[in-house]
Amino acid sequence: MKYHVEARNVVKRFGPTVALNGASIAIAEGETHALVGRNGAGKSTLVSILTGLQPADEGEVLFAGEPAPALADRDAWRRRVACVYQKSTIIPALTVAENLFLNRQTDGGVIRWRALRARARELLDTYEVDVDVQALAGDLSVEQRQLVEIARALSFGARFIILDEPTARLDGPAIERLFARMRSLREQGVTMMYISHHLDEVYEICQSVTVFRDARHIVTRPVAGFSHDELVGAMTGEATAAYQSRARTPGERVVLAGEGLSLAGRYREVDLTVRSGEVVGLAGSASSGKVGLAETLVGLRRPDAGTVTVDGVRVRPGDVPSALRAGLGFVPEDRHHEGFVPLLSIAENATIPIAGKLGRFGTVSPSRQRARAVQLIDDLDIKTEGPGQPVGDLSGGNAQKVVFARALVDDPSALVVINPTAGVDVKAKQALLGAVEDAVERGAGAVLVSDDLDDLRVCDRVLVMFHGRVVKDVPRGWTDHELVAVMEGIEQ
Numbered sequence: 001m002k003y004h005v006e007a008r009n010v011v012k013r014f015g016p017t018v019a020l021n022g023a024s025i026a027i028a029e030g031e032t033h034a035l036v037g038r039n040g041a042g043k044s045t046l047v048s049i050l051t052g053l054q055p056a057d058e059g060e061v062l063f064a065g066e067p068a069p070a071l072a073d074r075d076a077w078r079r080r081v082a083c084v085y086q087k088s089t090i091i092p093a094l095t096v097a098e099n100l101f102l103n104r105q106t107d108g109g110v111i112r113w114r115a116l117r118a119r120a121r122e123l124l125d126t127y128e129v130d131v132d133v134q135a136l137a138g139d140l141s142v143e144q145r146q147l148v149e150i151a152r153a154l155s156f157g158a159r160f161i162i163l164d165e166p167t168a169r170l171d172g173p174a175i176e177r178l179f180a181r182m183r184s185l186r187e188q189g190v191t192m193m194y195i196s197h198h199l200d201e202v203y204e205i206c207q208s209v210t211v212f213r214d215a216r217h218i219v220t221r222p223v224a225g226f227s228h229d230e231l232v233g234a235m236t237g238e239a240t241a242a243y244q245s246r247a248r249t250p251g252e253r254v255v256l257a258g259e260g261l262s263l264a265g266r267y268r269e270v271d272l273t274v275r276s277g278e279v280v281g282l283a284g285s286a287s288s289g290k291v292g293l294a295e296t297l298v299g300l301r302r303p304d305a306g307t308v309t310v311d312g313v314r315v316r317p318g319d320v321p322s323a324l325r326a327g328l329g330f331v332p333e334d335r336h337h338e339g340f341v342p343l344l345s346i347a348e349n350a351t352i353p354i355a356g357k358l359g360r361f362g363t364v365s366p367s368r369q370r371a372r373a374v375q376l377i378d379d380l381d382i383k384t385e386g387p388g389q390p391v392g393d394l395s396g397g398n399a400q401k402v403v404f405a406r407a408l409v410d411d412p413s414a415l416v417v418i419n420p421t422a423g424v425d426v427k428a429k430q431a432l433l434g435a436v437e438d439a440v441e442r443g444a445g446a447v448l449v450s451d452d453l454d455d456l457r458v459c460d461r462v463l464v465m466f467h468g469r470v471v472k473d474v475p476r477g478w479t480d481h482e483l484v485a486v487m488e489g490i491e492q
């Protein structure tokens, strides 16, 4: 078999953590190969080694049977491999054209802008990317940004592309368009490595799959004939049953309410009430307004009109501390910016909302902070060296769990979580959904915004939004098809 890309017996350590422990992967020419594993299994570390961003401590990387270039030879790496990350690598303040030709605008002379734009247009046309080359990259949608990154990768001549959780922030139709593009790239002979926690996507788009567990290679197999249960078993090392959401009867007390909420360009005239013991879902496409609405409920956005009440207290519009004081806990969508402070420890991050309560006279007692953090690490199954580890050193999914821990730490009366399981592995997802249901059983009410229909299944009812309005209140018991039809505006 001719392998396009190989990593052999790679070891990578970060201090006491062994992120890769003699791990290998071999990707055949022209295939789309999935890499799956639990949070912290070593996937992103392998990506950084396969893209030449970090050296391996031991082991080797080969492209088409040849040893990988020296780390300093960035151009040689760019010709071999490119990665589309969940987090953008394009520069928001520059135009699309400038991003495409960053560091290669000139051949040593002055920059010829008109020619640069024309080349950018030609490049995007070649890959059928319909984006204005003069637009600021920061104004692009996640989907457009990814397409620009793929075109940029191919323009360097790379025939191997790594897609690291590319669907984590895309809605259903955008995922389908990405898959169509991946299929056409594959027909053109491009080899791809695909990382995702959505196993149904792995079955849909990949031909083979490699499983990593605890920093090691466990198995590589064609996806055909590899059952879902076997795959999950290889990832977790045990049989894992599908999540069963719990039955409950919501109480009477309203713990979170929005009245007459409107925000220009986002949503209009929304009323919503969440009762104690109730999980209310918010569903809809990327342009539906669901995230903007949830961000208004937590104070991240100030509405043009309307009020928000948390546990009977009218909160100041657009003021997060005021919502937190009234008893709100929340998981933001952009966890890298709003979720955690990378240099602070897990214990410090998770206990920010209760810092004043952990010690007398406003001082934080380290032992109580540590004890609370140890408990949350255990409840949410966070893979870490311990509560003192900086959150910036954790794998993506484990950092997400710290954000979740912070939302729960003060026993909130209302919880607002936005795509809480994005980037989180199958088993951890169950722990997070279980934690929402636990909080609700203790008397909280929750709003769960998600693009993942499985998450929405724990909801007592789902409010579907379309172009900024709530168009339907769907009780438990829906089928995927029914909900998607309402989300896409096909049915009301």
Ligand SMILES: Nc1ncnc2c1ncn2[C@@H]1O[C@H](COP(=O)(O)OP(=O)(O)OP(=O)(O)O)[C@@H](O)[C@H]1O
Binding pocket: 014, 015, 017, 018, 019, 037, 038, 039, 040, 041, 042, 043, 044, 045, 046, 383, 392, 393, 394, 395, 396, 397, 398, 423, 425
């Ligand atoms: N810069 C770093 N410093 C210290 N530890 C690190 C660093 N980067 C990764 N690690 C550790 O290496 C291990 C593997 O992390 P990695 O990010 O590769 O996991 P992953 O499989 O990509 O997880 P996820 O699915 O959550 O993204 C984790 O235990 C993580 O905490």
